[in-house]
Amino acid sequence: MSITTPLLLLLAIIRTPLFAIIAAGAMLGFYAEEIDLSVIAIEIYRLAEMPVLLAIPLFTFAGYLLGESKASIRLVNLTNSLLGWMPGGLAIVAIVACALFTAFTGASGVTIVALGALLYPALKEAGYRENFNLGLITSSGSLGLLFAPSLPLILYAVVAQQISLDQPLGIDQLFLAGIFPGLLMLFMLSIWSMAQPRNTQARSQFNFPDAWRAIKAAAWEIPLPIFVLGGIYGGFFAVSEAAAVTALYVLIIEVFVLREIPIKKLPTIVRESMMLVGGIMIILGVSLASTNYLIDTEVPTRLFEFIQQHIDDKLTFLILLNIFLLLLGMMLDIFSALVIIVPIILPVAMGYGIHPVHLGIIFLANMQLGYFTPPVGMNLFIASYRFNKPVMTLYKATIPFFFILLIAVLIITYWPALSLALIQ
Amino acid sequence: MSRLIKTIHLFEDTLLVLLLTSMIVLATSQIFMRNFFDSGLVWVDPLLRVMVLWLGLLGATIASRHNKHIHIDLLTRFFNKPVQLATQTIVGLFTAIVSGLIAWHGARWVLMDYQDDIKAFSGLPSWVLEIIIPLAFGLISIRYFLYALHWCSYFFKDSPHCEDPDS
Amino acid sequence: KIATAAPDGTTWMKEMQKGAKNIEAQTQGRVKLKFYPGGVMGNDKSVHRKIRAGQLHGGAFTAGSLAHIYQDIQIYSLPMLFKSFDEVDYVRSKMDMKLKQGMKDKGYVLLGISEGGFARILSNTAVHNLAEIRATKTWVPEGDALVQESFNTLGISPISLPLSDVFTGLQTGLLDTISANPTAVIAFQWHTKVSHLIDVPLIYITGTLAIGKKVFDKISKPDQVIVKKEMGNVFKILDKLNRTDNKKAHQALQNQGIKFVVPDNEEIVLWESLAEKATANLINKGIVSRTMVDEVMQHLQDYRSTVH
Ligand code: NA
Ligand code: NA
Numbered sequence: 001m002s003i004t005t006p007l008l009l010l011l012a013i014i015r016t017p018l019f020a021i022i023a024a025g026a027m028l029g030f031y032a033e034e035i036d037l038s039v040i041a042i043e044i045y046r047l048a049e050m051p052v053l054l055a056i057p058l059f060t061f062a063g064y065l066l067g068e069s070k071a072s073i074r075l076v077n078l079t080n081s082l083l084g085w086m087p088g089g090l091a092i093v094a095i096v097a098c099a100l101f102t103a104f105t106g107a108s109g110v111t112i113v114a115l116g117a118l119l120y121p122a123l124k125e126a127g128y129r130e131n132f133n134l135g136l137i138t139s140s141g142s143l144g145l146l147f148a149p150s151l152p153l154i155l156y157a158v159v160a161q162q163i164s165l166d167q168p169l170g171i172d173q174l175f176l177a178g179i180f181p182g183l184l185m186l187f188m189l190s191i192w193s194m195a196q197p198r199n200t201q202a203r204s205q206f207n208f209p210d211a212w213r214a215i216k217a218a219a220w221e222i223p224l225p226i227f228v229l230g231g232i233y234g235g236f237f238a239v240s241e242a243a244a245v246t247a248l249y250v251l252i253i254e255v256f257v258l259r260e261i262p263i264k265k266l267p268t269i270v271r272e273s274m275m276l277v278g279g280i281m282i283i284l285g286v287s288l289a290s291t292n293y294l295i296d297t298e299v300p301t302r303l304f305e306f307i308q309q310h311i312d313d314k315l316t317f318l319i320l321l322n323i324f325l326l327l328l329g330m331m332l333d334i335f336s337a338l339v340i341i342v343p344i345i346l347p348v349a350m351g352y353g354i355h356p357v358h359l360g361i362i363f364l365a366n367m368q369l370g371y372f373t374p375p376v377g378m379n380l381f382i383a384s385y386r387f388n389k390p391v392m393t394l395y396k397a398t399i400p401f402f403f404i405l406l407i408a409v410l411i412i413t414y415w416p417a418l419s420l421a422l423i424q
Numbered sequence: 425m426s427r428l429i430k431t432i433h434l435f436e437d438t439l440l441v442l443l444l445t446s447m448i449v450l451a452t453s454q455i456f457m458r459n460f461f462d463s464g465l466v467w468v469d470p471l472l473r474v475m476v477l478w479l480g481l482l483g484a485t486i487a488s489r490h491n492k493h494i495h496i497d498l499l500t501r502f503f504n505k506p507v508q509l510a511t512q513t514i515v516g517l518f519t520a521i522v523s524g525l526i527a528w529h530g531a532r533w534v535l536m537d538y539q540d541d542i543k544a545f546s547g548l549p550s551w552v553l554e555i556i557i558p559l560a561f562g563l564i565s566i567r568y569f570l571y572a573l574h575w576c577s578y579f580f581k582d583s584p585h586c587e588d589p590d591s
Numbered sequence: 592k593i594a595t596a597a598p599d600g601t602t603w604m605k606e607m608q609k610g611a612k613n614i615e616a617q618t619q620g621r622v623k624l625k626f627y628p629g630g631v632m633g634n635d636k637s638v639h640r641k642i643r644a645g646q647l648h649g650g651a652f653t654a655g656s657l658a659h660i661y662q663d664i665q666i667y668s669l670p671m672l673f674k675s676f677d678e679v680d681y682v683r684s685k686m687d688m689k690l691k692q693g694m695k696d697k698g699y700v701l702l703g704i705s706e707g708g709f710a711r712i713l714s715n716t717a718v719h720n721l722a723e724i725r726a727t728k729t730w731v732p733e734g735d736a737l738v739q740e741s742f743n744t745l746g747i748s749p750i751s752l753p754l755s756d757v758f759t760g761l762q763t764g765l766l767d768t769i770s771a772n773p774t775a776v777i778a779f780q781w782h783t784k785v786s787h788l789i790d791v792p793l794i795y796i797t798g799t800l801a802i803g804k805k806v807f808d809k810i811s812k813p814d815q816v817i818v819k820k821e822m823g824n825v826f827k828i829l830d831k832l833n834r835t836d837n838k839k840a841h842q843a844l845q846n847q848g849i850k851f852v853v854p855d856n857e858e859i860v861l862w863e864s865l866a867e868k869a870t871a872n873l874i875n876k877g878i879v880s881r882t883m884v885d886e887v888m889q890h891l892q893d894y895r896s897t898v899h
Contacts, residue, residue: 011514011515011518012495012496013496013497013498013499014497014498014499014500014511014512014514014515015491015495015496015497015500015511015512015515016495016515016518016519017488017491017493017494017495017515017519018493018494018495018496019484019493019494020493020518020519020522020523023522023523023526024518024522027522027525027526030646035644035645035646036529036644036645036646037525037529038529038530038532038533038536038644039641039644039646040526040529040530041526041529041530041533041534041554041557041558042533042637042640042641042644042646043633044477044526044530044557045477045554045557045637045640046633046637047476047477047480048473048474048476048477048553049473049633049634049636049637050473051469051473051752051753051755051756053473053476053480054447054451054472054473054476056476057444057447057476057479057480057483058447058448058451061444161755162631162633163629163631170758170759172759172762172763237455237765238756238759238760238763238765240451240472241451241452241454241455243451244447244448244451244452244455245452245455247448248448248449248452251448266441267437267441270437270440270441270444271437271440271486274440274444274479274482274483274486275483275486275487275492276483277479277480277483278479278480278481278482278483278484278485278486278487279483279484279487279492279493279494280480280494281476281477281479281480281481281483281484282480282481282484282493283494284480285480285481286526292632295627295631295632296592296627296646331496331498332496333494335494336494458728458750469733469751469752470733470734533640533644536643540643543659545734
């Protein structure tokens, strides 16, 4: 433990695949405890014993298909025709469209690439400042994280279900819990957008024929959110089944009805999307093993006892938790952070009386900030690449958005009812 | 050699597409059966879950073709070329060893289940479902070993390119 | 190192921990029992794999989840086998040892068998008879061939889901009907999602504590005796506690306003005849063995003839 930990950490920051680092840690631990190393494979096999995991490849595939089609254009047209008349209209359009798109495509950077191309020139034309436009699009790229059926929400439920809880924790609970905190973020960003100075005062009028045309154009995609949420809450299907229906529906619509994706391209889309899924699943698998080692050696219990000696109240704990998660979000991508950290902090947080669903929302809200927190927030690099701007420019452009969403994160953290109102 | 590699790639890609398609079909027909006929096949749900494991590990194996696994890069951008070559060689070797160990111990486990004739569901032998673990990690191990060889070979050539082996 | 799905702080865990303390004291620390509660080691299958790999040494299982190791361990769960707790007590006094021996032959030492009570049918729709139950979506525990086959014979086409999905299933309407023992119904909060209970003891449920024989044999003979004796006591206490807990829970369900339905005689006769048929099917399909079923039936007959 003494020499190996810094060695593994060093390896971790020079591009070693994280799964190898986690697996090595787990194997060293099991070896020291004289536990047969085949336990690693047994733990990885538990990936085949979690019914909800099915949702991950299926939603990811559907998201990739949507990203490849022209759904992004229709979505922007639709939101524009419905919301464009409001003060700060186009910016609000951008925020809402990004959130919806991210919820379905799983915050993998697709939003910035697909929607950014449409929204960035449009915002510029509407007279917004350059920095505002860049900041808005970069920070909106992770905005839908708290809305169903986003991948991180599902993954949090999967990981939390592995930990001993007093009450069952369902994905549907997390889906409900994310609604108000997600809306709070949308609302705060919208207010900020309305307050922005613009060069032109042109504001589009609500125009019924235009709106109707946009609705008709998006007629195939509009049922999707209703499908997913209505299907789950109406009791027609479980979350994993909603994912299957979504995948089949999107496949049929984009490939056979709208014919925006040629069949020839499907194998590539399957491969690209499943590489992302594989990257997440292999980390989840080996982290089941490392978590198992931690449980075997009772690390979470001892960690809780240690922390409890130094932190007396829930409030202090929450403040430290926020700082820790922000730092974490800067270093780790959301999926790795989820599978590595949640098993350790969830038992501790529950010891301080934090509801596991609330912790999930806190965790994801913090991680959402991490997507565009310098120096390594993924979306900063994607935006820099997409809009051909230096990363430093994006650092500056995102600062106000960072602070607005930071306030939202703090509200979410210290006001549990916002997350828990719908599930209690 | 490159022909063998191409065949393996094609095999992986085909299996991946087949798995995903049959998952979508199986899962949706299960919903259909349940909602309209109040029935469903018992083996579909456990099979779907095993397919998730296969799909995930296969995706991970394919990701290792291009070293596209999730990683953190804080330091290497500040390194000069020789240091980069050295660190990436170490990264490749380390990942190859770790994956190889998982494959080895996974194979031991699968063999044990084979010898003891352990059953999964509907009378299916467990080892058939579990074999993906040693296979996938074995392939990943080989790929990272090649990755290490690729980086390390630049010490002996004066090629200016530092790219992934497959690109 | 023993894994269990029972959460920390439950009666089950408390009694187990008491027993573990006694064992440690009496063996001067040579035998220590460490529990991993709340299912943190994974589901039953995962626990079995870890026992085989040597990371774990035992686990608490329902009889159904040991069936793939020794099929007759679930013999008490034949549909509508027992009519009263007195019958249960009589048959178990004759058969428990036999089941323990059966598990031992398959490499597991059973430290005890504890009563889980009678599973009854509960539903969120108004069900009064079999015909109405057949029209609902009925849950069976995933992988439980015995319950699955029994329900099939009753003409119910069941939906198999893991335990963890039942609450959500009831909430969303994916399921209407479940069968479970009263304490489980309350522990998993299912009582908040159902409106009717058919007051027919359908299936007698048991749980066990199984230790891998290899590990158990490493303990010295005198220490083995201590472990068996102490755990035997724990299971006696648990059996009693569980029975009162289940009776209390049964009462609590009624107090909650769940409608208790008592089918008329004609309906009961129908259920019993189908249950008999189900038992025959279970034997034919090799889910339980004929010799063990015959033996249980013989004991029941003996008991019934002495009482009446
Ligand atoms: Na775990
Ligand atoms: Na990040």
